[in-house]
Amino acid sequence: MRLLGGNEEQDVGDVLKRSFETALRRVRQRAPLLVAVTMAGGAVGLIGGLSPWMVALGAGLALILAALVSLEGDAAAEQGGVVIAPRAAVADLMGRWRAALDALPDPVIALDQSGAIVHINPAAREIYALLRPGGQPSLLSRDPIFLQAIDEVLEDGLQRTVEVQERVPIDRRVRLTLTAMAGTSTEAAAPRVVIALRDLTEQDRLGRMRADFVANASHELRTPLASLVGFIETLQGRASDDPVARGRFLGIMGQQAARMSRLVDDLLSLSRVEMREHVPPRAAIDLNETISVAVQALEPVARATGATLTFTPCDGPAVVLGETDEIMQVVQNLVQNALKYGAAGRPVAVTIRREARGPTSRLAVAVRDEGPGIPPEHLPRLTERFYRVSAKSSREKGGTGLGLAIVKHIINRHRGELRIESEPGKGSTFTFVIDEQARRPSLHV
Ligand SMILES: Nc1ncnc2c1ncn2[C@@H]1O[C@H](COP(=O)(O)OP(=O)(O)OP(=O)(O)O)[C@@H](O)[C@H]1O
Numbered sequence: 220m221r222l223l224g225g226n227e228e229q230d231v232g233d234v235l236k237r238s239f240e241t242a243l244r245r246v247r248q249r250a251p252l253l254v255a256v257t258m259a260g261g262a263v264g265l266i267g268g269l270s271p272w273m274v275a276l277g278a279g280l281a282l283i284l285a286a287l288v289s290l291e292g293d294a295a296a297e298q299g300g301v302v303i304a305p306r307a308a309v310a311d312l313m314g315r316w317r318a319a320l321d322a323l324p325d326p327v328i329a330l331d332q333s334g335a336i337v338h339i340n341p342a343a344r345e346i347y348a349l350l351r352p353g354g355q356p357s358l359l360s361r362d363p364i365f366l367q368a369i370d371e372v373l374e375d376g377l378q379r380t381v382e383v384q385e386r387v388p389i390d391r392r393v394r395l396t397l398t399a400m401a402g403t404s405t406e407a408a409a410p411r412v413v414i415a416l417r418d419l420t421e422q423d424r425l426g427r428m429r430a431d432f433v434a435n436a437s438h439e440l441r442t443p444l445a446s447l448v449g450f451i452e453t454l455q456g457r458a459s460d461d462p463v464a465r466g467r468f469l470g471i472m473g474q475q476a477a478r479m480s481r482l483v484d485d486l487l488s489l490s491r492v493e494m495r496e497h498v499p500p501r502a503a504i505d506l507n508e509t510i511s512v513a514v515q516a517l518e519p520v521a522r523a524t525g526a527t528l529t530f531t532p533c534d535g536p537a538v539v540l541g542e543t544d545e546i547m548q549v550v551q552n553l554v555q556n557a558l559k560y561g562a563a564g565r566p567v568a569v570t571i572r573r574e575a576r577g578p579t580s581r582l583a584v585a586v587r588d589e590g591p592g593i594p595p596e597h598l599p600r601l602t603e604r605f606y607r608v609s610a611k612s613s614r615e616k617g618g619t620g621l622g623l624a625i626v627k628h629i630i631n632r633h634r635g636e637l638r639i640e641s642e643p644g645k646g647s648t649f650t651f652v653i654d655e656q657a658r659r660p661s662l663h664v
């Protein structure tokens with residue numbers, strides 16, 4: 220015998236078999252409830268003084284009744300193999316896909332059958348503040364390739380990926396992956412296309428930075444290397460019998476080799492500190508002591524330039540969580556810069572001050588020179604690798620342009636802040652600020 224159910228013709232035997240299996244599955248699922256009802260029925264029978272046969276019959280009837288009630292109370296009715304969920308279940312399902320999209324870290328937007336926005340997850344809302352449910356995806360991008368892709372996905376259900384370049388509100392390149400959502404729900408707000416967005420701007424920037432870095436590093440190495448190769452050839456050729464020229468050339472070659480070795484050291488230093496940047500130092504160190512040692516080590520350099528180098532520690536212990544070697548490297552770089560680029564013979568001052576910040580305090584270490592200063596347009600870029608106000612003057616002074624980049628990464632690792640203040644003609648002050656640790660309890664209190 221055949222039955223017509225939904226759009227399909229079905230075998231009665233099959234339908235009965237499936238119904239029986241479904242009932243059995245649900246009875247199994249509700250086993251604890253059924254056992255409880257049966258036992259209650261049996262107990263009532265016994266207390267009422269009925270015969271064992273009557274008790275068994277009562278318990279059996281209670282079991283069948285409970286099974287029927289449980290089947291009837293089931294939320295979803297199965298018809299012809301298609302599950303038609305009641306309104307409450309649909310609402311629950313809608314809530315669930317929204318919650319799933321909201322949990323994704325990447326920006327995601329869902330469109331309905333008409334191509335209008337039905338949902339924007341928090342990551343997308345953060346970037347595209349203008350998007351609203353009910354709005355059009357053209358608010359996301361007006362690029363015809365993107366808008367056409369939406370129509371195509373709605374039509375053929377195939378996934379598409381497009382890349383668009385946005386100019387407004389800011390320049391950014393975005394990859395959009397459009398995926399069709401098949402569903403049985405007839406709800407108007409059901410998602411039909413899910414659009415996952417990936418902002419490629421940062422990735423592009425990092426790629427450019429890496430390429431620039433390799434180009435800069437090769438260029439910085441190539442210059443002294445070319446000079447070395449040139450002098451070797453000269454020494455092998457016409458200068459081979461000239462002891463005066465040989466002595467002078469070997470001196471220059473020594474300088475160039477030292478320059479290359481300094482560059483390699485700085486590159487290694489930078490990569491080491493970058494690798495450790497996410498692990499803040501744990502040791503408690505006293506900045507008064509550490510910086511005093513660093514400044515003393517630089518006194519001969521200051522004397523050679525005719526400058527006076529002074530150090531003023533702050534009152535009491537100046538304890539921070541820090542790495543002694545790295546703090547010394549920061550002070551060395553800043554003081555060397557002040558001596559190199561400051562006015563010859565003018566003082567260079569290193570001071571530590573305590574800055575109160577609510578219940579906590581921070582320690583500010585400032586290196587001040589009275590040199591020609593730095594024009595304001597250069598200030599934001601000074602900590603970029605290889606960035607120099609004047610590459611020629613820096614190179615002449617033996618600089619590699621990596622000093623402040625190393626300083627910035629070390630201060631980042633210490634969760635501190637680097638401030639650069641400079642006024643052309645008046646000098647520059649480079650200050651780094653690190654959280655002060657609770658003072659060590661004094662033994663004499
Ligand atoms: N105190 C200062 N006064 C004026 N200009 C400065 C000062 N400190 C840094 N600069 C400018 O900032 C640039 C970058 O400094 P940075 O320390 O990173 O590199 P460098 O000194 O050229 O080389 P390196 O420190 O690697 O030997 C310098 O080339 C210089 O132009």
Ligand SMILES: [Mg+2]
Pocket residue numbers: 552555556618621622623
């Ligand atoms: Mg420097």
